[in-house]
Amino acid sequence: MLINELAKKTGISVHTIRFYEKSGLISGHRDPMVKSNNYFHYDDVVVEKLELIRDAKSIGFTISEIAQLIEAWYDEQLSLDEKLKVLDAKLESIDEKITQLKAMRKLLKVFRKDIINGDC
């Protein structure tokens, strides 16, 4: 599919997709048979990657963290050990974020009780 269809399918704008491509997160490919234009084509793996990007972004991962994750996920060159290293680091940072979020939730809940009781 071409970029416009990809954008419609993922809900991510053409501009943003191009930005992600320039950042190395995804890549389209040209058809060497076609000489009349230089259009890029994108397959279903790119759709998958863009969905992963959206999910990873929503939990606060940066572009370069997502790049690592995608490399671990899709790069056949990378060794098992290197993949595990990236993965375990990400899992650890997720656990840390969950811990911090829970601490903040607890804090806010205590504060909520306090203001209802008129202590604040």
Place this chain on the structure above:
Amino acid sequence: MLINELAKKTGISVHTIRFYEKSGLISGHRDPMVKSNNYFHYDDVVVEKLELIRDAKSIGFTISEIAQLIEAWYDEQLSLDEKLKVLDAKLESIDEKITQLKAMRKLLKVFRKDIINGDC
């Protein structure tokens, strides 16, 4: 205390503290008695606020979200209802983030198993 001491106490740089002050998250006050300089003084509430800012930032809250939270926490003018509204919105967004993080953790754990089994 003056800004330098505040920076040392919180581990947040003088520049960043000034940035937070300009953003309205905290505020120092001048001593009207002192005429020879225009130095700002900061109290322990500011230390508290800066610690809240650091915690809130680490879980991905933006400056303007933190501003709302600090307003709910410290602004006596704000009504109970308005405070609760802000607080409940923040609690909800925290729960949502935790849910998303857990989903991503699950995904990564499945992927981890797969690559160990050589399915990837």
Place this chain on the structure above:
DNA sequence: AGCAACCATAGACTATACTCTAATGTTGTT
């Protein structure tokens, strides 16, 4: 052939959140 809708690239612009520099004045110690 005409034309809307698409494609590509380069580069400008925006928002957020800092981070630093310059210029200038004050305080405290020797």
Place this chain on the structure above:
DNA sequence: AACAACATTAGAGTATAGTCTATGGTTGCT
């Protein structure tokens, strides 16, 4: 009095992550 270490403001610079504009070429439909 000299001087380091601090204070202030204004404004410039950086990094991240987009978002948009301009320009020019291509495709598909009438």
